[in-house]
Amino acid sequence: MVELHRIEEAAQFISRTTGARPSIGLVIDAELSGIVSRIEGAKVLDNAAIPHFIHETNGRALGKIIIGQLFGKTVIALHGRERYYEGVSLQQIAFPIRVMKSIGATHLFLIDGVGALNRQMKTGDLMVVSDHMNLLGDNPLIGHNLNALGPRFPDMSEPYSLALIRKAKDAARELKITLHEGIYAALTGPHLETNAEYKMLEKLGADAVGYSTVPEAIAANHMGMAVMAFAVITDECFSEVAKAERINEPLSVIRRAEPHLEKIIEQILRSL
Numbered sequence: 207m208v209e210l211h212r213i214e215e216a217a218q219f220i221s222r223t224t225g226a227r228p229s230i231g232l233v234i235d236a237e238l239s240g241i242v243s244r245i246e247g248a249k250v251l252d253n254a255a256i257p258h259f260i261h262e263t264n265g266r267a268l269g270k271i272i273i274g275q276l277f278g279k280t281v282i283a284l285h286g287r288e289r290y291y292e293g294v295s296l297q298q299i300a301f302p303i304r305v306m307k308s309i310g311a312t313h314l315f316l317i318d319g320v321g322a323l324n325r326q327m328k329t330g331d332l333m334v335v336s337d338h339m340n341l342l343g344d345n346p347l348i349g350h351n352l353n354a355l356g357p358r359f360p361d362m363s364e365p366y367s368l369a370l371i372r373k374a375k376d377a378a379r380e381l382k383i384t385l386h387e388g389i390y391a392a393l394t395g396p397h398l399e400t401n402a403e404y405k406m407l408e409k410l411g412a413d414a415v416g417y418s419t420v421p422e423a424i425a426a427n428h429m430g431m432a433v434m435a436f437a438v439i440t441d442e443c444f445s446e447v448a449k450a451e452r453i454n455e456p457l458s459v460i461r462r463a464e465p466h467l468e469k470i471i472e473q474i475l476r477s478l
Contacts, residue, residue: 208297208304208352212258216301217308219257220282224249224273228282230475231306231314231431233422236269236286238317240464241276241471245283248274260288260298271302277475282306289417290342291396299418300346300425304355307429313370313478314426315471316435319460320416321398321443323408324388329442330463332470333386334374335366335435338420339412341393346425356428365427370434370474377473383466388413390437392420404443415443434474438463 221227226249234241251271253259259271269286276283284302288294303314320333327333351358371387378385391412393399399407399415407415419435426433440459 208349208355210352210354213301213304213308215257216259216305220251220271220273220305221309223251226273226280226282227310228273228280228306229310229312230276230279230281230478231303231311231426232276232281232283232317233287233302233314234283234285234317235319235460237319237460238464240461241317241468242272242283242285244468245272245274245276245281248272258301260294260301277472279475279478282309282311287418287422289396290344290394290421291417296342296344296346296421297349299421303422303425303431304429307426307431311431313432313434314422316419316422316433317467318416318419318435318437319440320390320414320437321441322414322439323391323404323443324386324413325444327386327388327413327439327442329439330459331384331386331439332378332463332467333388333414333437333439334371335390335419335437336371336387338365338390338392338423339410340420340424341391342420343394346421347428356430360428362424362427365423365433367432367434370432373474373477374434374436374470377470380473381466381469383470385470386413390419390435391415393417399443414439436467436471438467
């Protein structure tokens with residue numbers, strides 16, 4: 207169950223500790239360090255220090271909150287996200303997003319690594335998410351609704367801001383960076399999908415498959431935040447060429463793609 211006092215306590219702690227009121231929230235995979243390194247005047251808080259934040263699963267430390275200036279905007283970044291397959295609930299995954307909103311963030315940028323289902327996409331490409339399929343079998347809005355956060359039945363006809371997507375596509379054209387647009391299918395993981403599942407997702411119309419992004423996007427939409435999601439194509443999940451060894455490659459792919467992603471995000475943030 208969502209408990210408003212927990213959200214408020216965490217938000218008050220972060221605000222009191224950092225003295226900042228960020229307008230932009232970011233959720234960034236732990237492997238993406240370049241964007242985080244660009245945050246100026248960064249104040250870093252371990253999740254363990256923040257009331258009610260998850261800070262460990264299965265003995266593995268999780269995430270940091272970083273607040274500072276990024277391309278002219280005050281941002282709050284969650285560096286290192288929780289995923290459903292870690293054994294956490296979608297309510298817990300949504301909690302940092304709700305705290306970001308409570309602190310003052312009006313926009314949310316989500317960055318993830320995904321597998322391509324669309325055959326026009328290649329390893330190392332970037333995709334801006336235009337829509338999603340929630341195939342997790344769960345939803346962060348299930349349970350008692352707090353009207354202070356948002357309506358019981360939030361509209362999801364535009365889960366990813368069309369205005370922000372246009373800015374991203376304009377920036378990519380100007381920078382001569384390949385940027386695909388596509389539909390993200392969220393599955394639980396942690397295993398890679400079977401060939402039959404890849405074929406199913408292709409037929410459903412998904413362009414990429416991943417294990418996060420969607421719960422955070424749902425929670426943000428519930429609260430009226432403008433959401434933008436980017437995905438780095440870390441592998442090609444075409445059913446006839448699926449190979450188990452590709453799981454070892456994502457980190458090097460992400461590092462190669464990250465500079466292009468930084469440039470696009472910089473143009474978007476400076477235009478807001």
